[in-house]
Amino acid sequence: MKWRKLIIAxxxxxxxxxxxxxxxxxxxxxxxxxxxxxxxxxxxxxxSVRVEELPTGGNAVLAATVLERMGIAEEPESVVxxxxxxxxxxxxxxxxxxxxxxxxxxxxxARRRYAFFEVNYLHLNHGKGFWTWFADLYAVGLIVLxxxxxxxxxxxxxxxxxxRWLLIAGLAIPIVYLVLVVWF
Amino acid sequence: xRRVLTITLALAFLATVPVFAGGDAVEYGDGVTIExxxxxxxxxASPDDYLGKTIRVDGVITGVCKKRGCWMQVTDPDTGNGVRxxxxxxxxxxPYEAMGKKGxxxxxxxxxxxxxxxxxxRAAQKAAEHDHAEGESCDKTDPKQEGAGCDAPxxxxxxxxxxxxxxxxxx
Numbered sequence: 135m136k137w138r139k140l141i142i143a144x145x146x147x148x149x150x151x152x153x154x155x156x157x158x159x160x161x162x163x164x165x166x167x168x169x170x171x172x173x174x175x176x177x178x179x180x181x182s183v184r185v186e187e188l189p190t191g192g193n194a195v196l197a198a199t200v201l202e203r204m205g206i207a208e209e210p211e212s213v214v215x216x217x218x219x220x221x222x223x224x225x226x227x228x229x230x231x232x233x234x235x236x237x238x239x240x241x242x243x244a245r246r247r248y249a250f251f252e253v254n255y256l257h258l259n260h261g262k263g264f265w266t267w268f269a270d271l272y273a274v275g276l277i278v279l280x281x282x283x284x285x286x287x288x289x290x291x292x293x294x295x296x297x298r299w300l301l302i303a304g305l306a307i308p309i310v311y312l313v314l315v316v317w318f
Numbered sequence: 319x320r321r322v323l324t325i326t327l328a329l330a331f332l333a334t335v336p337v338f339a340g341g342d343a344v345e346y347g348d349g350v351t352i353e354x355x356x357x358x359x360x361x362x363a364s365p366d367d368y369l370g371k372t373i374r375v376d377g378v379i380t381g382v383c384k385k386r387g388c389w390m391q392v393t394d395p396d397t398g399n400g401v402r403x404x405x406x407x408x409x410x411x412x413p414y415e416a417m418g419k420k421g422x423x424x425x426x427x428x429x430x431x432x433x434x435x436x437x438x439x440r441a442a443q444k445a446a447e448h449d450h451a452e453g454e455s456c457d458k459t460d461p462k463q464e465g466a467g468c469d470a471p472x473x474x475x476x477x478x479x480x481x482x483x484x485x486x487x488x489x
Contacts, residue, residue, distance in 0.1 A: 169385055169386075173384055173385050174385070175385070175387075175414070176384060176414050178384060178414075193395075210418075211418040211419065212378045212395060212418045212419070212420070213395070214378050214380055214393055214395040214398065215395070215396070215397075215398045216380065216393065216398045216400075217398055222380055222418075224378070224380075224417055224418020224419075225418070227415070229417055229418065244384075244414055244417070258408060258411070259408070260387075260411045
């Protein structure tokens, strides 16, 4: 009976400690699972704008002309002549790609996707360092939660009854998938 | 005991947060250790001299993988010559905010040889598509502008890139 109390207490305390992080990881998991369908980290919006035909000139002069015609007061962070017929002007969270000399501008705005950027940052361990170890600890915590959770309920709904079948079913699905997709 | 543990954890945390390379620069991966960068023009004019070697390039970051941050394009702002720095997914993640910033990258200079079919498909794709699914838009590659553009173009059926081990990006 001592074991049972220990199992319940462990499951409870580890569960509370990692409840928030589980929700964080789950949201991120869904987000990055569909990375083919959307950008889970950034919202990127591109518009086409046409300014008047641009004169020949140096990068700085051209950039200043474009910015003036677009009504942008911000100083560019960088201006790069990508090719004789293309200029890129980099602003804060914004990139102007200018076709020369026609003056067609692809105006790209990019910003972090609120909350998703942060949960993905944690889930995918972009920061490395400390978070690598804490994420490992969390993984161990999940193993502890799983291994203690199956023993909490006794009787017909526990491992002696329905619980056993749910456990087997939960394991069978990934195994069958691997058999069908990977091993054969 | 509890105080000692708290202080130890706090110090461990501070010691391992993202490394700031001094001033306003952020370091990624192993950072940059080579003192002297290879000029982009030199690199792309004589790529065979650098194949397989660990080199450093400096420039402006003109492209970043939008979804996974698994590559960035470093371009010489004066010539438009640039090279892609490719890293392993998840090992180094370049932030999209790095666009337009000055940066340095280090890694092994490599060439990928394309089949004639791949060369054709690539040229058609660049002509037809304005935006790549995964990354920054690239201009059409004029065969005369070898080395220009946001992607190192195909030269003699080879694409050149740097397998990056580290970078430093000014903020």
